[in-house]
Amino acid sequence: MFIEAMVLGFIVAIFRKGRIRNIGNMHIKGWCLFLIAGLIQGCISWLKGRNLILGPEFFDKYFVYVLLFTYLIMIAGVILNIKKKFMKFILIGIMLNFIVIFANGGKMPVSFKGFTGYEHYTENMPEKSFDIKHSLVTENTKLVYLADVIVIPRPYPLARIISVGDIFLMIGVFLFFQEAMVRGRWSFQLFS
Numbered sequence: 001m002f003i004e005a006m007v008l009g010f011i012v013a014i015f016r017k018g019r020i021r022n023i024g025n026m027h028i029k030g031w032c033l034f035l036i037a038g039l040i041q042g043c044i045s046w047l048k049g050r051n052l053i054l055g056p057e058f059f060d061k062y063f064v065y066v067l068l069f070t071y072l073i074m075i076a077g078v079i080l081n082i083k084k085k086f087m088k089f090i091l092i093g094i095m096l097n098f099i100v101i102f103a104n105g106g107k108m109p110v111s112f113k114g115f116t117g118y119e120h121y122t123e124n125m126p127e128k129s130f131d132i133k134h135s136l137v138t139e140n141t142k143l144v145y146l147a148d149v150i151v152i153p154r155p156y157p158l159a160r161i162i163s164v165g166d167i168f169l170m171i172g173v174f175l176f177f178q179e180a181m182v183r184g185r186w187s188f189q190l191f192s
Contacts, residue, residue: 005170009177018181033077064106089172096165100146109147
């Protein structure tokens with residue numbers, strides 16, 4: 001989802017006379033918070049996929065709290081940098097995804113309706129869930145309009161299903177490259 005926003009943001013910044021070296025000068029307060037949140041989410045997904053940690057009961061009971069913790073870490077990182085335009089879009093995207101995920105028990109609902117090639121997901125799986133962070137949209141799903149329901153179909157080479165929150169996140173990523181490369185008057189710092 002972010003690959004396209006990164007590539008497009010990079011290309012547009014280059015056409016706007018942006019410089020790659022300016023990215024290293026971007027000042028992001030608490031940048032490690034984003035890294036920590038991503039690592040926690042990635043590790044938990046990896047461990048769950050291999051049944052390597054405390055069994056399914058642990059995930060059924062505690063995963064939503066761990067996910068909540070990672071979202072709070074990301075929100076804290078965004079708030080530290082809220083003066084940057086791109087961070088405002090990232091905050092909106094995170095909050096929209098956060099709201100729908102927690103309204104639905106800690107999982108992002110996904111609808112494969114209209115997405116060709118994924119019929120086996122809806123035919124051969126329980127209605128409730130298909131992975132640790134996602135569940136299928138059902139009649140009981142809350143805030144469906146914020147869920148992963150926007151289909152980007154083939155022939156687009158990276159066909160996928162995204163949410164409204166994802167669109168805001170992609171805008172934020174695009175704007176990051178504009179601010180970082182075209183202006184580039186900031187530098188990375190852990191906290192300040």
